[in-house]
Amino acid sequence: MHVSVVGSGYIGTTIAAWFAELGHTVTNVDIDEDVVEAINAGEAPIHEPGLDELIADHGGDALVATTDYADVRESDVTFLALPTPSEADGGIDLSAMKAGAQSLGEAIAEKDDEHLVVVKSTVIPGTTEDVVTPIVEDAAGKTAGEGFHVAMNPEFLREGFALGDFRDPDKIVYGAESDAARETLDRVYDPLVEAADGEPAIVETGIKEAEMIKYANNAFLATKISLINEIGNVCKEYGVDAYEVADAIALDHRIDEHFLRSGVGWGGSCFPKDMNAIRHAARDRDYDPVLLDAAVAVNDRQPERMLDLLDDHADVEGKRVAVLGLAFKPGTDDIRYTRAVPIIEGLQDRGADVVGYDPVATENMREEFPGIEYADSAADALADAHAAMVVTDWDEFAALHTEFDAMADPVVIDGRRVIERRDGITYEGLTW
Secondary structure, three states: OEEEEEOOOHHHHHHHHHHHHOOOEEEEEOOOHHHHHHHHOOOOOOOOOOHHHHHHHHEOOOEEEEOOHHHHHHOOEEEEOOOOOEOOOOOEOOHHHHHHHHHHHHHHOOOOOOEEEEEOOOOOOOHHHHHHHHHHHHHHOOOEOOOEEEEEOOOOOOOOOHHHHHHOOOEEEEEEOOHHHHHHHHHHHHHHHHHOOOOOEEEEEOHHHHHHHHHHHHHHHHHHHHHHHHHHHHHHHOOOOHHHHHHHHOOOOOOOOOOOOOOOOOOOOOHHHHHHHHHHHHHHOOOOOHHHHHHHHHHHHHHHHHHHHHHHHOOOOOOEEEEEOOOOOOOOOOOOOOOHHHHHHHHHHOOOEEEEEOOOOHHHHHHHOOOOEEOOOHHHHHOOOOEEEEOOOOHHHHOOOHHHHHOOOOEEEEOOOOOOOOOOOEEEEOOO
């Protein structure tokens, strides 16, 4: 079938490319002409493992990008995969979503056949029905349920693993009020379900429930990470290896091993934004989300605890300090809410000369911190450094060994348990 996707961030581009791989004809709409040209030339506009190959195979062919919303008329269904960033008060900024809904409504106004509008972005319960749908109705001059249908289909993709997560999902959530919407979603996802290695659960629910499922999912995972970090902090105070503790509790099937790697905390485009949004939404209804607030507080103080460990071993004023890892996680060049930012800021407050290194995120971080030095390799960053802060668990950092011998003072503060403790370096793990 013909699928259109509005937005070409890491969600929009990922699903557009994989829908094309599954045999659908895909139109990707974006306002950025450079992004459109890149996709049509077979070049991925974002860094995501495996995406280069898919865009090279399908860009300009089964997957065509455009800046013209009118092109969505040829499709059967449109997924709105637009950014919903945090506002200053923690709420979500719906300006891109509103603009996209307006343009989409205007585009399908002249379409005779029914069309399905699917909100893919993460939005607070009520947004699809109370904000997006009325905008599309007014712009299209049609009524939802008659001239077009509406659904909510949240994504559960991890940056760095997005293609695998989309290809083999644990669950696919249909938030819809009409049989027509559910039937169209079935047609879209049937090839994916058939090709998946496992048997993904199809969750059919209401639109508001689908919106909330995404927030509940991320709130649970973020809180789980903060809980193991809190346990890890206590373990550190008693000289206990938190990773051995985690390995043992993970054997309990009620807990399992996922998201039990304690360290410097979570960042990225999802957890911080979604935790802020659901806490803000709760307060809008006069509910105090104490546990969610605590999860954020624990996460926010992990970088400072890492810096405190550095203070125990070195006075870095006027000295070179290497920051290994700038992306919020390995496998991506995304620096949104990366723990490297508070680490760099803390080092600057201490008067250190910071040198950063990351396999793919250097240019993005350079825009945020143009005044620090950036190395071309981990070895270059470590040379003559008086300390090293390991912030992102890239595999290449685990292979470092003799590179530490080139440090002026081999103090290594590991926030991700990626460096091997050995003689010849002063090593501190954050929670072990």
